[in-house]
Each structure stands twice: as structure tokens, then as C-alpha cells.
Amino acid sequence: MHAHTAIAAQPTRVLPGPQATAMPMPRMTPSRPFAANDADPLAAIAQLRVFDREQAIFAEGETADAVFRVVDGMIRLYKLLPDGRRQIIGFLQAGDMVGLAFADRYLYSAEAITASTVQRVPRSQLDALLDSQPSLARRLLSVTTSELVAAQDQMLLLGRKSALEKLASFLLALSRRAGAGRAIALPMSRCDIADHLGLTTETVSRGFTKLKTSRLIRILDGGRVELLDAGALAELADCT
Amino acid sequence: MHAHTAIAAQPTRVLPGPQATAMPMPRMTPSRPFAANDADPLAAIAQLRVFDREQAIFAEGETADAVFRVVDGMIRLYKLLPDGRRQIIGFLQAGDMVGLAFADRYLYSAEAITASTVQRVPRSQLDALLDSQPSLARRLLSVTTSELVAAQDQMLLLGRKSALEKLASFLLALSRRAGAGRAIALPMSRCDIADHLGLTTETVSRGFTKLKTSRLIRILDGGRVELLDAGALAELADCT
């Protein structure tokens, strides 16, 4: 079935932090509330780390000694059942945070899909920062809350949508995150998409060809997809 | 298919708040961090409201002008697709919070399953409280984070588990919340359970009879269920 193998957990190289001015700021959306002209206390204490394609960042069950924020690239978060079935909890892009579960162990695994740069903030330093800067907690609350909203949408998708509806919803969600432009990057494999939508690789592939022959999407080079009729896709996705 | 009808949105009666000493305190778990001997700033400004069985508390799309905390009873949160398909996001019990999505509109509906008592905290007052009492944000962050953890478990369930595995996981999760004692209350209907697990009423019913004939559970009076072999259920649930 799935292999789900990833290479060693050590980052390719660790850049010395802090380097507050060098790193790109997350976009200004409700879910990523650190605006460019806003002080970013996390950046000051974060280490920058670079991970290769398919490299593990942390694994479910490991001691959760740090939180991460994605600067560049794409990360998958997933949970496994003992027999190997995998559910991808989410795909993270620039600005997203990982590991904000205040448990002593990570409750899911994280792997880089593309070569990725992340900020790493040790848990102890985050706690200290939360003490010295109370407004940070409200920001993190806001971030976590919008993650929760996304999770609830995903529950509706997983529990109640058909294969084609799931695929349309997925493409639209990616498109909304990417912002303007009808072409979106799909660096993840069909298997990743399947494990995110509760389907199989084959069903995802059939869905893509159906959307292609219906002239709703077009496959571009480099694994990019152009949404030819976002309205029809939204109709298919049954709103959301 | 489903009816999903609920009666008027007005609470049966509104009790004058605050009445800090009269209301039961949530239990001491990581997800409900307001311990009994701990100051509870929310209780001080909350209005107590009582809702009848099957009564709506708020609906998806309404202006989100308040957050709620359940004092007693059971609440269902759900999202609907335009054609009426329903996904129950969660069942809330004493101590759980609702409406903590910092959007201007509720993103799901809430209805009382049993007669329920909830604390109602207007959004504006909550904001003020967050300003005057920064530690509250960290508590809410902790609450929201554990809701997110539960949501991720539910994604794994919805995306990757079989009908029987879903049912076993559901019963175990309820049992863990209820704490000691192998009997758990199931005030919600088979249809509610189905809409929570991404199944149909019939499949849930068949699952219950299969668990009964396998001597893993026993149905007691009053819609209560006794877990006869939690170990075997956990095995079935494929961990989690």
C-alpha cells in the first residue's frame, strides 16, 4: 500500500538565528495575523532551518520541544493508524504554524513535501515569550482558532462529500489560499491528496481526468493546475 | 432524509447572572482548564440560559455576538450542505466552550440535544476581559488547542476508519470523557451519531447490534450503554 517513508529527521543545515529582517513575513490574512509592519516576537527568537524534499521534520509521539512556522515550501501533517492507513491533517504553506498542540508529545507527524524553510521556536522560549508578552497569546489564539475552523470544514468534507465534491473543494481551498491567479501549485502527490481527502490515489486520478474532460481544470506543466471555471467548481463543491 | 428541525432560538428562560457560586465547575482536564479552586473570570460576566430539548442555540451564518460555555446538558454543533447533508462537528458537555471562532458570524449551528444550561458571554465583554486579564487568552488558547486535537482525531476517523471502527472509537471517546464507570449516556439519536461519524442511521444501528452480539457492549435502560470489553473496543478502534 503506502510507503510513507521519509529520510532522516535532521535538517539539512541550520542557519543561525535571529535574522529578523531576512525572513519573509506571512501574508495578512485572519489566519496569519503577523502583518508585515507588525512586530513579530517569534521571529526574534526563531532558528531558521531548511529541510529537503520528503524529509521528516518531527514524528507523532516525539517529545514536542518546539513549535514551527513555515517560511517557504510545503509541509504535510499526518496521523497514521497502526496498520498504515494515513490521514493528512493539512498542508502547510508560508506563514502557517505547526506544533501548537500544548501536549508534551506531537500528536501528528510533519514532513517536507518540497524543500522547505521553517522557523523553529523551542517550547521553553515560547512559554517565556508568552509570559513577557501577553498579547502573543491572543495572536496564537487567533491562529489556532482559524485552524480549528479549517478543521471543521475538513470534517464536513470527509464525512459528507462525494469524491468529486472533495476534489473540487480541495482545489478551491488551495486557490483561495494562493490568492489571485487561476493557476495553483500542486507539489504534493496524488497519494498525498488522496490521504487528505479520505480517498485512494486511483479515485483522485479519476477525479482529475473527469474535471479535465469537463473543462473545469487544465493541467499545466510543473504540476500546476489552472481552474478554468471556478464557479462550476464551487457548484460542484456544494459550497464551502 | 433528515428533518433537522429545531424549535425557536429563544432560550426558555434567562436567569440573572452573575451567580458564581451556584454553577457547577468544569472538571479538571487539560481541555477544561478552569479548576474548581481557580478564579473563573468568565463566570463573573456570564448570563445563565436554559434551553429545551431540540432547541436551537444559534445557527450558522448568524452574527456571532456571544460565546457560550456548557454548564449542563448536551449540545450538538453541526454544519449543513445546501442539499441538507449534515456533519455534526461535535457533541458538547459540561465545561465545553462554543462559538470561540473569531469570525463575525457563526460557522456552524448549535442545538440542545437534552435540556441544557449554558453560560452566555457577549463577545464585547469577552474582548474587554481579554484586555484586562491577559492570562485568559492563554487559557482559551489551551482550550482551543485541545479542541483542535480532537478535530484532528475526528479527521482521521472520518477519512480512514471503517464503520465499526468509527463506532468503537466514538464509544471509547465518550467513555473517556465520562471518566470512571463503564456505562455512558447516549442522549443523542442514531441519526446524530451517524451524522457525526459520516455514516447513515442504518449503518450505525447495524454496528450497535454487531457490538451487542459480540458481547462488547450492552444496552441499558435510558439510552445508556455499558462497555463490556473496553480493550476489545480499543483494538477495534485501531487505537486513538
Next chain:
DNA sequence: CGCGTGATTGAGGTCGGTCAAACACTGTGG
């Protein structure tokens, strides 16, 4: 008692999974 609602059971259909083969792409070595 008769009715209404929800739960259970049964029979049959279907969407998506499983298994398998063909295809496409990429890099590697001759």
C-alpha cells in the same frame, strides 16, 4: 388502544476501493 417517532432488520444497488496493467516521465549509464 391507536398513533407517531425512532430503531432495527432486510434486500438490493452503487460509489469508491482493490487489483492489475499500461502509460508517462525522469534520470542514469552505455
Next chain:
DNA sequence: CCACAGTGTTTGACCGACCTCAATCACGCG
């Protein structure tokens, strides 16, 4: 430049878990 292997995607044929439709059952209530 091609041959080839290796990996991931697509397509096909078949199957089964779950859904659909429908009848029966159980329980509470006027």
C-alpha cells in the same frame, strides 16, 4: 543519442462496504 530502470499516474475490470429504500419492530403518549 538511445536503452533502461524506477517511480508515479492513469485507466480498466471487478468487488465489497456502505447507502438506499422499505418493511417491521419497540416504545411512549394522548
